[in-house]
Amino acid sequence: MEKVNNTSKRERILDVAEELFARHGFDGVTMREIANGAEVDVALASYHFGKKRDVFNAVFMRRADMLNQSRREVLYASEGKQQTLEQIIEAFLLPLKLAQETGDPGWRNYLALLAYIMASPVWSKEMMPKIYDRLVEEFIDALRGVLPGATDERIYWCYHYLSGALTLTLAQTGRIDRLSKGKCKSSDFESAYEYMVPFVAGGFRAVCGETK
Amino acid sequence: MEKVNNTSKRERILDVAEELFARHGFDGVTMREIANGAEVDVALASYHFGKKRDVFNAVFMRRADMLNQSRREVLYASEGKQQTLEQIIEAFLLPLKLAQETGDPGWRNYLALLAYIMASPVWSKEMMPKIYDRLVEEFIDALRGVLPGATDERIYWCYHYLSGALTLTLAQTGRIDRLSKGKCKSSDFESAYEYMVPFVAGGFRAVCGETK
DNA sequence: AGTGTAATTCAACATGCGTTGAATTCGCAA
DNA sequence: TTGCGAATTCAACGCATGTTGAATTACACT
Incomplete structure (x- = not known):
């Protein structure tokens, strides 16, 4: 060969x-x-x-299993312990850190492909249930633990907003570069991650009530 | 004819x-x-x-001008008066209310097309500057007004998350239906709007500091 | 060195694509 | 009713597509 x-x-x-x-x-x-x-x-x-x-x-499929397993490990790393809302969100946003740390352009391409699939009505239905849907219920469960008073409806909608913010980030369209006149960069996953955790946490708290 | x-x-x-x-x-x-x-x-x-x-x-182009003009009107409806963060976000999320109120399936299709364009690296660069980019700077200005202590970098990233949450909603992929086992529906723009306003406002406050 | 299997290329197929120019029909004004 | 321009259809073009079967090369094992 x-x-x-x-x-x-x-x-x-x-x-x-x-x-x-x-x-x-x-x-x-x-x-x-x-x-x-x-x-x-x-x-x-x-x-x-x-x-x-x-x-x-x-x-x-090539990178799906690896990504999913990595995600599951982070989510259960603090199992038993008192998890915070921020920790759960960080676990969910792991692909961002992962792509940034390896520096492998292949991973960035794969995550952009994932964004394409997520945003497409046709491909989302066809591909997401194969691997990625399974873990979501475990994330939702973890969220229920730190948001005791919230209804499922509110939690799922907030998860949807989180998923949307992540998707557009992974897509790397370059629009934020243009709009901000270079102050922000689509390729800067580190900043995207840094601000996204408190943003989403603040959103969850506003919609799903106080957390401990 | x-x-x-x-x-x-x-x-x-x-x-x-x-x-x-x-x-x-x-x-x-x-x-x-x-x-x-x-x-x-x-x-x-x-x-x-x-x-x-x-x-x-x-x-x-067919619906672009109408949507943009409608958005601009809502944004400047409370011009001069003391705008709240929630009011600005509501103005930005207007397409959701609009599509829901007219009940016209054509508008829902158009908004899904907009989501496709927004999430595509290629089409986003080609189409968004034509019409939609212009108004964004006015939204950012309005946001600066109610978030006096925040850096531009933080405001643009938060805007990006808002844009992502909106995009995935407009795409109507049906994923939230599946994940929530029917508790939430992609087609339910009314609920999407209802929870999205406080979610995004909470996110902005968490990242960009307190507002008056 | 020889043999068998996997990897790779070559050549070609049927099909569907976007586009176009000519022909036809429609709708209305004179 | 006739004429004329716009709207619509007809027919076909050249080309690119995904896929396949046969031919060729590379490689491991004996």
């Missing part, structure tokens, strides 16, 4: 597909563009993964 | 394109699907609007 730049052709296909799908969506990318970017014949992607949809699936 | 169902063929093309583009994105829709949905020959869309991209543009 030929190797170039320390990665196999198979992985290079996934890397390129990840980046292109995140930017242009499923239908905005052709098999030939993927093959071109990976410097590979167009038939090779089909050989390894099958149909175009299977390439998309393979990209989606 | 032939009329059916009180709408011209030209408008029917825009209506169908609006719905399809919102669900499947620009590349996920063909001219023939649009023509089929509008019960019209495929060449007619090109005759009226030009290229496929021009159809997309026409759909985007």
